[in-house]
Amino acid sequence: MSALLEARGLRLAFGGVRAADGIDLSVEEGEFLAIIGPNGAGKTTFINMTTGYLRPQAGEITFRGRRILGLPPRRIVRLGIARSFQLPQLFTEHTVLENMALAIAAREGPWSPLKTLLRPAWRDEAMALLGSFGLAPLADQRGDALNEGARKLADIAMAVALKPRLLLMDEPTSGVAAAEKMAVVETLARVLRQSGVTAVFVEHDMEVVDRFADRVAVWGQGRIMALGPPQAILADPQVRRDVIGIIPEEEAGRAPA
Structure with a gap:
């Protein structure tokens, strides 16, 4: 695989909040990359910078070797990057x-x-x-x-109709009923892989991440705290504590009554 998208040294602050604090990330051709992290960690900010909705104060973004920083969203779409939003845009x-x-x-x-x-x-x-x-x-x-699952699928189908090389999805399972969630993601993964579309998706459901991601990037306070295969990342004690919310047994045993 070769790098399709590269971000280097991205920095963006809103007042005293560092939404991006030196983000370095390569997205490989053909992979499914999950981005996880607590609310406010800068996950959606990264998508917005990549798709031209926000401009970082420092850093560089290239797509297929071409600089895209500063281009308007419509131009970025025409180059082969599409996105879906947390709320379906139908x-x-x-x-x-x-x-x-x-x-x-x-x-x-x-x-x-x-x-x-x-x-x-x-x-x-x-x-x-x-x-x-x-x-x-x-x-x-x-x-x-439409119900929420069908709305999500229709929204992403519209993005795929643009014939992107890279699709960025902001919480594709947000609002989808638990009984529908896996079927929705299975459909997305099947269509995107058959279409040869590389995918980056922000997700809070760790079962979805474990099942469908090739790599996982953990965001925290505008930085990438960890990056690797889902099995290793989701087993990391710090990720389990700070992102998933599972307190290790040895720490739980020391918690005050």
Whole structure:
């Protein structure tokens, strides 16, 4: 594997809060990289810097060897980086199929409302992609009629319609019912791997991280505290205590009554 994305020395502070304090990270072609850490650790800030929504005060970001720091989000998307948000960004008054066609139209360039959105080629492509996500039966439903799991899948399907090389996902299982969670992530992982899309995802569910990540980066106070395979990272006593919230038995035994 070769590095697809590289971040070096990223620094960004909001007042006295260091959201990025010297972030160095390489994302390898074809991998699924999970980012974990407590709230406020700087995880979403990293995604926002990578996708052009925030500009670091220092550091550099390259994608496929090209400097992308300072480029606007739309330009970054056209270079091959897409993202999904913690809250699905669907046009809720439109059907799932129309949402997909809008994503395809955005990829293809300027589109006029005077032109047919559901042109045959776009409709066929949208339906094929919805089929791969298991959403074809919901194609004619409005976005506001979907449950949270289907909304998450539709939102990420729209990102995949942009044909990215790299997809950054901010808490893809947030708000999804526990009974649906694994099925949703299994679908995401299958489609992304079949499409050859590299994925970086912020996640709080450690079972999801353990099952689907190739590597795990642990964020803390704007820094990467640990980086490695999920089995090693999730077994680390400090990660278990500070991120997962599991107190080692020897420490628990010393806790005051």
